[in-house]
Amino acid sequence: MNSSSVDAVVIGSGIIGAMSAHYLLEDGRSVLIIERGEVARGASSGNAGILAFPEIIPIAAPGMMWKAPKWLLDPLGPLSLPPSYALNMVPWLWRLWRASARPAYERTVGVHARMMPMARSEMLRTVERTGLRAMVKQTGTLDLYDSEASLNAAADDWQAKRKAGFEFQRVGRGEIDSLQPGLAPQFRHGIFTPSGLQVSDPLEFTQALFSNAMSRGASLRIGEVIRIEPVNDGARVILADGAIFEAKTVVLAGGAWSKKIVTGLGDHAPLETERGYNTTLPQGAFPLHRQLYFNDHGFVVTPLSTGIRVGGAVELGGLKLAPNYKRSEAMLKKAKSFLPDLKTEGGRQWMGFRPSMPDCLPVIGPSSATPAIVYAFGHGHLGLTQSAATGRLVADIAARRKPALDIEPYSISRFR
Numbered sequence: 001m002n003s004s005s006v007d008a009v010v011i012g013s014g015i016i017g018a019m020s021a022h023y024l025l026e027d028g029r030s031v032l033i034i035e036r037g038e039v040a041r042g043a044s045s046g047n048a049g050i051l052a053f054p055e056i057i058p059i060a061a062p063g064m065m066w067k068a069p070k071w072l073l074d075p076l077g078p079l080s081l082p083p084s085y086a087l088n089m090v091p092w093l094w095r096l097w098r099a100s101a102r103p104a105y106e107r108t109v110g111v112h113a114r115m116m117p118m119a120r121s122e123m124l125r126t127v128e129r130t131g132l133r134a135m136v137k138q139t140g141t142l143d144l145y146d147s148e149a150s151l152n153a154a155a156d157d158w159q160a161k162r163k164a165g166f167e168f169q170r171v172g173r174g175e176i177d178s179l180q181p182g183l184a185p186q187f188r189h190g191i192f193t194p195s196g197l198q199v200s201d202p203l204e205f206t207q208a209l210f211s212n213a214m215s216r217g218a219s220l221r222i223g224e225v226i227r228i229e230p231v232n233d234g235a236r237v238i239l240a241d242g243a244i245f246e247a248k249t250v251v252l253a254g255g256a257w258s259k260k261i262v263t264g265l266g267d268h269a270p271l272e273t274e275r276g277y278n279t280t281l282p283q284g285a286f287p288l289h290r291q292l293y294f295n296d297h298g299f300v301v302t303p304l305s306t307g308i309r310v311g312g313a314v315e316l317g318g319l320k321l322a323p324n325y326k327r328s329e330a331m332l333k334k335a336k337s338f339l340p341d342l343k344t345e346g347g348r349q350w351m352g353f354r355p356s357m358p359d360c361l362p363v364i365g366p367s368s369a370t371p372a373i374v375y376a377f378g379h380g381h382l383g384l385t386q387s388a389a390t391g392r393l394v395a396d397i398a399a400r401r402k403p404a405l406d407i408e409p410y411s412i413s414r415f416r
C-alpha cells in the first residue's frame with residue numbers, strides 16, 4: 001500500500017471533472033485527476049454537444065404523468081422502462097412525480113434560471129482562457145413541432161424562458177425552410193432561438209479541456225476509487241489497487257457512478273441513470289445548418305465536426321442492462337422521415353448514462369461528513385451546459401469563499 005499527499009483530487013475525467021480541475025487550477029491549486037477508464041469516455045463523450053442555456057424547464061413538470069403512459073406504450077419511443085429494472089425505479093419515480101407538482105416545479109425552473117446566465121458567462125470565459133473558443137459555435141437552435149396544437153401546448157414553457165431573459169421567435173414554414181432546407185412538409189410550426197450555442201464535438205471538447213489542465217500542471221492517475229474518508233485536515237481517497245491519496249479537497253465528479261461512494265460517506269443520493277442513445281453519421285450525411293429539436297419525439301439532430309448526430313430518448317434501465325440499439329435505429333428511422341435526404345449509412349451507435357437526480361437538479365456542495373469532500377454530480381440532461389458553472393462553484397466551495405451562486409438548492413441534504 002502506498003500513500004501520497006496532493007492538494008486537490010478530482011474523481012472522474014468527464015466534463016464535470018475536467019471543468020472542476022480547470023477552476024481549481026485557476027485558483028493556483030495543484031490537481032490530481034483519478035479516472036478508472038479512458039479519459040472523458042463517459043456520458044460526456046457522446047452527448048448532443050448542445051450548450052442548452054435556455055433549457056430551464058425540467059422533465060419533472062406538471063402534466064408529465066399524463067404524457068408518460070403514451071410514450072411508454074411505444075417500446076422504442078422517447079421514454080422506456082425495461083420491465084427487469086422497473087421495480088428499482090419506483091423510489092426515484094416517486095420523487096420525480098413529487099418534483100413535478102407545481103410549487104416544486106416552479107422552484108426548479110427558478111433555480112435553473114438563476115444558474116444558466118452564469119453557466120453561459122463562465123463557459124465563454126473558460127473557452128477564452130483555455131484557447132478553446134473555436135470549439136464553441138453559435139448556430140442557433142430550431143425547435144420543431146408536429147402541429148400548431150403541440151406548439152401551443154408548450155406555450156407556458158416558452159413564456160417561462162422569455163421571462164428568464166431568453167430571446168426567440170415563432171417561425172412558420174417559410175422561415176423554417178430558410179433556416180433548414182430539406183425538412184419534411186409536416187413541419188410548419190417552430191421556434192428559433194438565434195443565440196443557440198453548441199460545441200464542435202463533446203468528446204473533443206472534454207479531451208481538449210482535460211489536455212489543457214494537464215499542460216497547466218494537473219496530473220492523471222488511472223484507477224478506480226472505492227472509498228473516500230474524512231481525515232483531520234482533508235480527505236483520504238482509497239483506490240481498488242490499494243493506492244491511497246490524501247488531499248485538502250476531494251471532488252467527486254463520477255457521473256452516474258457516484259452513488260456508492262456517497263453512500264459510503266453516510267449521505268443519501270437517489271441517483272439513477274437516464275440512458276440515452278444516438279447514431280453519429282459520417283460528415284456529408286446531410287447539409288445540416290444547426291441543431292434541430294424534434295420536440296414531439298424526444299430527440300435532436302446536431303451538426304458536429306465528427307458528423308451528424310441523431311439522438312436522445314430516455315431509458316430508465318440502470319447501469320448494468322445491455323444497451324438496446326434498436327432505440328438508436330428507431331430514432332434514425334424517424335430522422336430519415338423528417339429529413340428525407342438524410343443518408344443513414346455508415347453510422348456509429350452509442351449509449352450513454354445521464355447521471356440523473358429525481359428533482360432534475362445536480363448535487364453541488366460539501367458532503368455532510370466534511371467540507372473537504374465536494375460533490376459535483378447528477379447533472380442529468382444538462383451536464384455539458386452547466387459544467388463551467390459547476391466548476392466555478394466547486395472552486396468557490398473548496399476555497400471556502402462565498403459561492404458565486406446560492407448553493408443551497410444543490411445541497412445533498414435535500415434528500416435527507
Ligand SMILES: Cc1cc2nc3c(=O)[nH]c(=O)nc-3n(C[C@H](O)[C@H](O)[C@H](O)COP(=O)(O)OP(=O)(O)OC[C@H]3O[C@@H](n4cnc5c(N)ncnc54)[C@H](O)[C@@H]3O)c2cc1C
Pocket residue numbers: 011012013014015016017034035036037038039040041042043044045046047048049050051052223224225226253254255256257258274275276277278311312351352353354355376377378379380381382383384385386
Ligand atoms: C444521449 C445524451 C445526450 C446528451 N446531450 C446533452 C447536451 O446536448 N447538452 C448537455 O448539456 N448535456 C447533454 N447530456 C448530458 C451530459 O452528457 C451529462 O450530464 C454529462 O456528460 C455528465 O458529465 P459527468 O462528468 O458528470 O459524467 P461522465 O461524463 O459520465 O464522467 C464521469 C467519469 O467518472 C469516472 N468514474 C466514475 N466512478 C469512478 C470511480 N469510482 N473512480 C474513478 N473514476 C470514476 C467515469 O469513468 C467517467 O469517466 C446528454 C446525455 C446523453 C446520454
